[in-house]
Amino acid sequence: MxxxxxxxxxxxxxxxxxxxxxxxxxxxxxxxxxxxxxxxxxxxxxxxxxxxxxxxxxxxxxxxxxxxxxxxxxxxxxxxxxxxxxxxxxxxxxxxxxxxxxxxxxxxxxxxxxxxxxxxxxxxxxxxxxxxxxxxxxxxxxxxxIRASETERLEQALIGLDWGHRNETREQILGWLSRLAVRCQTVRSIGSAALGMAYVAAGWLDLYFHFALQPWDVAAAAVIVREAGGALYQPDGAPWSFQSSAAVVSNGRLERAVWAAMGR
The missing domain is CATH 3.30.540.10 (Fructose-1,6-Bisphosphatase, subunit A, domain 1)
Structure with a gap:
């Protein structure tokens, strides 16, 4: 079928x-x-x-x-x-x-x-x-x-994230926060990856990242984000796939500023 x-x-x-x-x-x-x-x-x-x-x-x-x-x-x-x-x-x-x-x-x-x-x-x-x-x-x-936001500048961006269970993951998150939090408007931790990504699709968040995902966290959200004009990436900027447990979920406009802030 x-x-x-x-x-x-x-x-x-x-x-x-x-x-x-x-x-x-x-x-x-x-x-x-x-x-x-x-x-x-x-x-x-x-x-x-x-x-x-x-x-x-x-x-x-x-x-x-x-x-x-x-x-x-x-x-x-x-x-x-x-x-x-x-x-x-x-x-x-x-x-x-x-x-x-x-x-x-x-x-x-x-x-x-x-x-x-x-x-x-x-x-x-x-x-x-x-x-x-x-x-x-x-x-x-x-x-x-619903449509993802049109935010392109980090200083106007509302960023969501979640922490994962392992200390190594949290240290990676902190590395991203140390570069993004001082440049963006503000940051929110959601506690539900599916909702965090759905909020990007709705335009309520401009970016969401999570570095300890399972397929059930993101299977529904991936199509919702993409259909709303957003995009999913791996932390190195490569396209996201289910082989990656880490995802950076963008409104489709903010990536250039994010990669610049992360030194990509």
Whole structure:
């Protein structure tokens, strides 16, 4: 099955239904007490992650039983995104925020065809904000078109970032901050990579960077950013791909100033 326009429409509707289903679970769990387990260093999972994932996968399997699924809490190989049609799911992007009751988290549902993002839905259930895109058809927030910002100068730029779990990653982030923070308007840490990238697509952030990404963090966001006029790069300026765990997400206009500031 190819990625024709008709297929994209059906897949996008599935992604939206799945993201909304996962968001409904998270909204139900939000006021409840937290059951938190440690997956790794600075890496948590909650009962809400697992319940939301179950709801999301049920929707996908009902509509697309023939497709493979890569989901964060399933522990399957990241290499599976390279070929064929693969749904890539993060049921709760921003688990630390959710666990600490910091109200910034999302559901991310993306679809890849041979490793290329073609459909994406990112849902913030507390704010009821649904970011969507299908390749070649534009990006939307709650059904209304969105575009990345036109900011070209660093001193006017609002920059978002997230930290990653490992100290080595944080040191790399600090290296970027030491050069960018003194030149830009200001900096925000988001706590949900999917939302950080969606905010670039919406024009609310001009740049976002994260150096410890997994495919489920960015599968939906990549197509939304690109359809909004933005672009994704590796930290060295090369085009971003799923082989890279680091991404610099730009409005499509700010790159020259960023690379100059970083001495590229």
């Amino acid at each position: 190819g990625s024709s326009g008709a297929h994209l429409e059906v897949w996008l509707l599935t992604a939206i239904e799945a993201a909304l289903a996962g968001g409904a679970v998270l909204r139900t769990h939000w006021p409840m007490s937290r059951q938190v387990q440690e997956k790794g260093f600075r890496d948590w999972v909650t009962s809400a992650d697992l319940a939301a994932q179950e709801a999301i996968l049920a929707v996908i399997r009902r509509h697309s039983p023939e497709h493979r699924i890569l989901a964060e809490e399933e522990g399957r190989s990241v290499a599976e995104v390279e070929q064929g049609i693969v749904w890539v799911v993060d049921p709760l992007d921003g688990t630390t925020n959710f666990a600490r009751r910091f109200p910034c988290f999302s559901v991310s549902v993306g679809l890849l065809v041979d490793g290329e993002p073609v459909v994406g839905a990112i849902y913030d259930p507390l704010k009821d904000m649904l970011f969507t895109a299908a390749r070649g058809r534009g990006a939307f927030l709650n059904g209304k078109p």
